[in-house]
Amino acid sequence: MTVLIVTAVPQEADALRAGLPAGAAVDLHAVGIGPAAAAAGTARLVALAEGRGRPYALVVNAGIAGGVPGRAAMGATVLGSRSVAAWLGAETPAGFQPLEEIGFGAVTRVDAAPGPLAALAAALPGALVGEILTVTTVTGTAASTAALRATYPEMLAEAMEGFGAAVAAAAADLPFVELRTVSNDIGPLDRAAWRLPAAFAALGAAAPALAALPAAAR
Numbered sequence: 691m692t693v694l695i696v697t698a699v700p701q702e703a704d705a706l707r708a709g710l711p712a713g714a715a716v717d718l719h720a721v722g723i724g725p726a727a728a729a730a731g732t733a734r735l736v737a738l739a740e741g742r743g744r745p746y747a748l749v750v751n752a753g754i755a756g757g758v759p760g761r762a763a764m765g766a767t768v769l770g771s772r773s774v775a776a777w778l779g780a781e782t783p784a785g786f787q788p789l790e791e792i793g794f795g796a797v798t799r800v801d802a803a804p805g806p807l808a809a810l811a812a813a814l815p816g817a818l819v820g821e822i823l824t825v826t827t828v829t830g831t832a833a834s835t836a837a838l839r840a841t842y843p844e845m846l847a848e849a850m851e852g853f854g855a856a857v858a859a860a861a862a863d864l865p866f867v868e869l870r871t872v873s874n875d876i877g878p879l880d881r882a883a884w885r886l887p888a889a890f891a892a893l894g895a896a897a898p899a900l901a902a903l904p905a906a907a908r
């Protein structure tokens with residue numbers, strides 16, 4: 691069976707493709723930036739595969755990310771133990787509360803599939819494993835960074851698509867895992883400091899582990 695890998699932008703897909711072994715049972719697509727594009731694009735690809743009678747075994751969201759300074763350095767690879775929709779909740783007199791805590795019965799986090807996560811962690815021994823946030827605005831000030839870290843103390847990294855792709859995978863009852871490589875520190879925005887080549891190189895280096903996933907996903 692085939693693994694679906696969704697990225698936000700073609701540059702991320704190209705970086706992964708460069709590292710994939712020939713003949714890998716992987717479909718790789720760039721579906722756009724942000725959780726809505728990720729959810730819609732992933733859902734469409736999953737449905738098309740089902741319609742062909744060849745459903746995917748697993749959905750992977752991969753791409754670059756901001757890392758929490760001191761936890762996930764630039765160039766690091768981060769495997770999401772869960773993908774969390776940051777700031778999906780309500781402001782209350784007691785401060786921010788995620789939707790679960792105010793009784794909407796909603797879900798703001800999707801856990802990674804244990805088998806594929808363990809397989810990736812074994813194949814990528816240098817990778818960090820932990821919570822990856824999905825934001826809709828790149829965190830770009832010291833104040834918002836502090837607020838994010840206080841609200842999500844377990845976070846290792848933030849990006850903009852994981853939760854959307856995870857929700858689409860869950861809707862199709864497919865296992866999911868998020869893999870990110872760190873292009874920048876989360877903090878006051880300094881685009882000149884982003885290390886895109888290092889992050890893209892790390893994506894390419896992780897690609898063989900993703901290609902080996904179909905067996906682990908079964």
Ligand SMILES: O=C(O)c1cccc(C(=O)CC[C@H]2O[C@@H](n3cnc4c(=O)[nH]cnc43)[C@H](O)[C@@H]2O)c1
Binds near residue numbers: 698699755757851
């Ligand atoms: O337009 C540009 O020149 C440009 C250069 C670098 C990055 C971008 C983006 O669009 C960044 C968002 C994109 O990358 C992921 N990402 C990477 N770092 C972060 C971050 O610190 N916080 C949130 N998202 C990040 C994200 O998943 C998006 O796909 C544009």
